[in-house]
Amino acid sequence: MSDIAARVKKIVIEHLGVEPEKVIESANFIDDLGADSLDTVELVMAFEEEFSVEIPDDAAETIRTVGDAVSFLEKKAAA
Amino acid sequence: MFDLSGKTALVTGASGGIGGAVARALHAQGATVAISGTRREALDGLAGELGERVHVLTANLSDKDSVEALVPAAEKAMGQLDVLVNNAGVTRDNLFMRMKDDEWDAVIRVNLEASFRLMRAAVKGMMRKRWGRIVSVTSVVGTTGNAGQGNYAASKAGLVGMSKSLAAEVASRNITVNCVAPGFIETAMTDVLNEKQKESILTTVPMGRLGTAAEIGTAVVYLASQEASYVTGQTLHVNGGMAMI
Structure with missing residues (x-):
């Protein structure tokens, strides 16, 4: 697992209080991890803080799964 | 009850009568307060009176950038922000048919839009x-x-309406959003009324007197307290019975 993926996973576990084994790449925040819309806003805020990036609203809407977040942040890091 | 020790609060419009009383009341319960307003002298006077646990932040709430800078400045000064009191308000009274666009804009900008930005x-x-x-x-x-x-x-x-909407969004995070609605309160805003005007106003107030700014401060303290933890999206009317809603 990449460093980014590990950090994303840690944030998701902490914020949503879910079992680590549930936080797989395909896990959808709302459908699989029990997040509500406010949780997803908080997650995006937490990602922004952790990775010192800005995630605009239209990009935030495309981040629905753990994998979406990791690939978005990996692309940002590469840019 | 209503102990605010260790809590931090930002009060806008603290150079005015009600805002100053709100800051005093929160401070008296132990809160650290950041007081913001347009009149630096009045703020410095209030800060001197309160002594410790007070930070003066000047802001012009009709200026977008000045508004956006205020919460970060309060968080920086106090380490965090537990309580926000949107108190700053202006009036540009005029009869509807005579109301100018700039009178409308000025009031909406300070009273509503600045509050939105500060809450966000x-x-x-x-x-x-x-x-x-x-x-x-x-x-x-x-x-x-x-x-x-x-x-x-x-x-x-x-x-x-804005407060109720935000209250619904953040209730699950132990954040409450409420309003205090004063009636006629003794302040510079009501000092300009002559005796006859005051008399006629008082006929509409069952309590038979104007309210004091301190009585608004007390209501704010209640809603800011831990004890009011199950009260959200509400408006507490403090008006001597003038309107029973």
Whole structure:
């Protein structure tokens, strides 16, 4: 697992209080991890803080799964 | 009860009568307060009176950038922000048919839009801490309406609707969002009324007197307290019975 993926996973576990084994790449925040819309806003805020990036609203809407977040942040890091 | 030791609060419009009384009341319960306003002298005077646990922040709430900088400045000065009191307000009274665009804009910008920006900024830190209190000082006229105050009443009613919406969004994070709606209160705003005007106003107030700014401060303290933890999306009317809603 990449460093980014590990950090994303840690944030998701902490914020949503879910079992680590549930936080797989395909896990959808709302459908699989029990997040509500406010949780997803908080997650995006937490990602922004952790990775010192800005995630605009239209990009935030495309981040629905753990994998979406990791690939978005990996692309940002590469840019 | 209503102990605010260790809590931090930002009060806008603290150079005015009600805002100053709100800051005094929160401070008296142990809170650290950041007082903001347009009149530096009045703020410095209040800070001198309060002594410790006070920070003076000047801001012009009709200026977008100045508003956006205020919550970060308060968080920086106090380490965090637990309580936001949107108290700053202006009036540009005029009869509807004569009301100018700039009179409408000025009132909406300070009373409603600045409050929106401050709430949006403050709620972020409150979400992280899973605790927060937002109290907006509105007015009885936001509910009853008042001739000559279409803009002011709209801004205050707007605050109520906005507060209820935010209250619904963040209730699960132990953040409450409420309003305090004063009736006629003794301040510089009512000092300009002559005796005859005051007399006629008082006929509408069952209590038979104007309210004091301290009585508004007390209501804000209650809503800011831990004890008010199950009260959200509400408006507490403090008006001597003038309007029983």
